[in-house]
Amino acid sequence: MATFNFELSTLPPEAEALRDEVRTFLKQELAQYRGADRARSWGGFNRDFSRRMGERGWIGMTWPKKYGGHERTALERYVVLEETLAAGAPVSAHWVADRQSGPLLLRFGTEEQRQRFLPRIARGELAFAIGMSEPDSGSDLASIRTRAEKVDGGYRVNGTKVWTSNAHLSDYMIALFRTRVVPDKKHEGLSQFLVDTKSPGINIRPILDLSGAHHFNEVVFQDVFVPDDLRVGDEGAGWKQVTTELAFERSGPERYLSSLRLVIEAIREVGRQPGERAAVTIGRLVAHLATLRQMSLSVAGMLQAGKNPNLEAAVVKDVGTCFEQEIPETIHALLGAEPRLESGSDFERTLGFLTEHAPSFSLRGGTREVLRGIIARGLGLR
Ligand SMILES: Cc1cc2nc3c(=O)[nH]c(=O)nc-3n(C[C@H](O)[C@H](O)[C@H](O)COP(=O)(O)OP(=O)(O)OC[C@H]3O[C@@H](n4cnc5c(N)ncnc54)[C@H](O)[C@@H]3O)c2cc1C
Secondary structure: OOOOOOOOOOOOHHHHHHHHHHHHHHHHHOOOOOHHHHOOHHHOEOHHHHHHHHHHOOOOOOOOHHHOOOOOOHHHHHHHHHHHHHHOOOEHHHHHHHHHHHHHHHHHOOHHHHHHHHHHHHOOOOOEEEEOOEOOEOOOHHHOOOEEEEEOOEEEEEEEEOOOOOOOOOOEEEEEEEOOOOOOOOOOOEEEEEEEOOOOOEEEEEEEOOOOOEEEEEEEEEEEEEEHHHEEOOOOEHHHHHHHHHHHHHOOHHHOOOOHHHHHHHHHHHOOOOOHHHHHHHHHHHHHHHHHHHHHHHHHHHHHOOOOOHHHHHHHHHHHHHHHHHHHHHHHHHHOOOOOOOOOOHHHHHHHHHHHHHHHHHOOOOOHHHHHHHHHHHOOOO
């Protein structure tokens, strides 16, 4: 049987030096942010903030300089990620492009696509959405039906995507379409495309989440023309590419830090002389955080060494989302505070926001059950 391998990774001095720089920047940028604002974690969307991150060289950090990148290490990038997440910075306008769309183009895009898109992503100017899920295809992604039919000079697209986070705010979507129907072989005939969200024939409609907030959408394509030069990779190679993209999506520290703000606020709430129960609960949370951080850092270290830690990244996401999902209930049980959305103290609103959003943590980026199936396959158990 195969096994996990979490190699011990430590941060080199240049990465730790960068931490101070990032903290000083974030302290200034987020001076007016309350706990409840910071609880949005990587959900906050602010293009100006992303541009300023780009000016600092903190987007596309590991990419080649010739594409606007900065040729820094995966461990330096890790420091920027964990500091922005820990501070609750509004990173969403560049997060998807930095984490997965850019790396996907670096690996599978044409030279022209790299030159056209990567420098603008690195400057924090382009926001990307992920066009994978469809009304009848979520976990079983290979069953998608949105068709991209070959026409002169490009493709004509018809179909519907759902749960597309920030499609209404993004410039482009990297979408998976069916370019060929191969009977009984659903993983074949899929291709990826860069789609301009302003293209004629695209209709983006809001889907409100259970809190009434609008961040995901239904995106309907009606005879949308996508030119040949915006197909990413070979026609029909979409499945291999999209699984690579999902591995990028699952590998970062955002998969265990979503509720961190609540832990920080709870520590503040119990004060310097916590009772025994509070000390035990918070001690346990902090011990779990430290362990998850070491596991997540290990994934970053393996990426830096050119390895392929897909299995370990899936384990961190599974254990990490269980942890971040339990935090609101653990803290509610400890302090008995009411989760509130509008009124109440900053602490109660932080608790309210995270109580409402925690159920989605184990769905986005692939559900817990599906992830465990991937882990089992990686271990040779199925
Ligand atoms: C906050 C949020 C943001 C999202 N953003 C995006 C986005 O930007 N772009 C995008 O394309 N998608 C996005 N999604 C969609 C997300 O990827 C899907 O919701 C997810 O993949 C599950 O698909 P589904 O909702 O169709 O559920 P289903 O696939 O129908 O699953 C229903 C239940 O059945 C279980 N299940 C399904 N298959 C199996 C199996 N083989 N074995 C065991 N259990 C199984 C699942 O675990 C789940 O509990 C987002 C979702 C959320 C919650």
